[in-house]
Amino acid sequence: MRPTPDPFTEALLARADDALVLGHRLSEWCGHAPTPEEDLALANLALDQIGLARALYAEVGAGSGRTEDELAYFRTDRDFRNCLLVEQPNGDFAHTIVRQFLYTAYADPFWRAAVGSADPALAAIAAKAELESAYHLRHASEWLIRLGDGTAESHARAQAALDALWPCTAELFEPEPKARLPDPVPLRAAWSATVDRVLARATLARPADGWAQTGGRRGRHTEAFGKMLAEMQSLARAHPGAVW
Amino acid sequence: MSDDRRARAWAAAAAVVDPELPALTIADLGMLRDVTLAGDTIEVTITPSYTACPAMVVIGWEIEAALARAGLGPVRISTVLAPPWTSAWLSPEGRAKLAAAGIAPPPTAPADPGLFAVAAPACPRCASLATERISAFGATACKSLHRCLACREPFEAFKAHGDGSISNTASRDVLS
Numbered sequence: 001m002r003p004t005p006d007p008f009t010e011a012l013l014a015r016a017d018d019a020l021v022l023g024h025r026l027s028e029w030c031g032h033a034p035t036p037e038e039d040l041a042l043a044n045l046a047l048d049q050i051g052l053a054r055a056l057y058a059e060v061g062a063g064s065g066r067t068e069d070e071l072a073y074f075r076t077d078r079d080f081r082n083c084l085l086v087e088q089p090n091g092d093f094a095h096t097i098v099r100q101f102l103y104t105a106y107a108d109p110f111w112r113a114a115v116g117s118a119d120p121a122l123a124a125i126a127a128k129a130e131l132e133s134a135y136h137l138r139h140a141s142e143w144l145i146r147l148g149d150g151t152a153e154s155h156a157r158a159q160a161a162l163d164a165l166w167p168c169t170a171e172l173f174e175p176e177p178k179a180r181l182p183d184p185v186p187l188r189a190a191w192s193a194t195v196d197r198v199l200a201r202a203t204l205a206r207p208a209d210g211w212a213q214t215g216g217r218r219g220r221h222t223e224a225f226g227k228m229l230a231e232m233q234s235l236a237r238a239h240p241g242a243v244w
Numbered sequence: 245m246s247d248d249r250r251a252r253a254w255a256a257a258a259a260v261v262d263p264e265l266p267a268l269t270i271a272d273l274g275m276l277r278d279v280t281l282a283g284d285t286i287e288v289t290i291t292p293s294y295t296a297c298p299a300m301v302v303i304g305w306e307i308e309a310a311l312a313r314a315g316l317g318p319v320r321i322s323t324v325l326a327p328p329w330t331s332a333w334l335s336p337e338g339r340a341k342l343a344a345a346g347i348a349p350p351p352t353a354p355a356d357p358g359l360f361a362v363a364a365p366a367c368p369r370c371a372s373l374a375t376e377r378i379s380a381f382g383a384t385a386c387k388s389l390h391r392c393l394a395c396r397e398p399f400e401a402f403k404a405h406g407d408g409s410i411s412n413t414a415s416r417d418v419l420s
């Protein structure tokens with residue numbers, strides 16, 4: 001009988017799932033990035049995210065009696081609480097960079113705020129995550145500016161990616177009043193300011209806020225996410241309990 | 245007597261090298277936080293440089309092996325995250341060993357780098373400060389890739405991480 005997780009543990013799980021899913025998506029670039037330097041960069045970003053996921057799953061497990069591997073490999077899509085933005089397929093390089101930028105512009109102030117959490121384990125994880133999210137945001141911003149303010153082709157692709165992913169951003173700021181964890185709602189102003197400043201430098205147009213695609217935090221995911229999980233979990237499910 | 249046992253345990257653990265950066269020990273890197281005695285058990289506390297540092301498991305094994313070779317044990321390895329590791333934890337010896345290995349040590353007190361104004365490390369070959377960053381990401385999480393504009397050699401640098409300036413986030417700004 002699995003203990004019912006408390007709301008704090010559920011909210012931690014959402015951040016852990018964000019980190020794992022984004023980390024897995026980034027890792028799909030390994031060996032396929034536009035340049036060797038960028039291959040290393042995306043692999044490093046993936047590693048940082050998966051490391052963050054592990055630290056958070058360990059905390060979730062402590063509160064709910066599950067192991068890191070059970071949480072990562074033996075839940076179905078409806079049990080994942082990641083936002084829809086991070087599960088979006090890599091698409092072209094512009095899609096990956098826009099996804100990384102829009103998410104990290106939220107994650108960076110989120111972890112900075114979480115450093116002040118009354119939960120000491122979360123505060124310790126956040127203190128490391130915010131140091132790492134700072135250079136993740138810098139990397140994504142540099143690329144977005146280079147793409148947007150680059151050739152006509154790179155500009156068009158970056159704008160198309162921005163327009164396509166924009167409806168997934170509202171979910172980041174859904175109210176989630178949880179003690180010991182930052183409320184995402186007030187983070188929107190910081191996110192919005194970062195987005196405006198980088199888009200201006202990138203000569204990209206901020207899409208209008210309209211219809212918002214949400215549901216990930218409640219376990220309603222896209223078809224592409226199911227396929228991603230199937231691949232990510234196949235080894236662990238074929239050999240349950242395997243260790244190396 | 246127990247002080248001697250603790251000192252020997254510290255010395256053995258401090259000599260363990262980072263498998264991804266074998267020129268430096270975990271003590272040089274500031275990853276060895278504490279060695280304490282809990283009854284018979286020697287508790288060695290380590291901290292990862294980056295959250296995902298993949299060397300942590302191997303470092304734990306190497307510490308157990310090093311203490312066993314010194315005739316010490318049983319050992320318990322514990323990992324702490326707080327206070328977070330920054331490149332300010334590098335020892336002076338660690339900085340000298342990096343330079344000797346051809347890896348530029350991090351600038352000691354970087355100003356808040358903003359988005360583009362990242363402090364440039366000196367070329368480990370010719371000491372020129374005229375260097376450019378090729379990539380903020382290198383072969384391991386702790387290193388970045390650079391090129392010297394004077395001697396034209398590419399080189400690796402140990403990243404400045406934290407050090408108070410980046411984490412002093414009240415004024416952090418992605419655009420400088």
Ligand SMILES: [Zn+2]
Pocket residue numbers: 367368369370371372392393394395396397
């Ligand atoms: Zn040089």
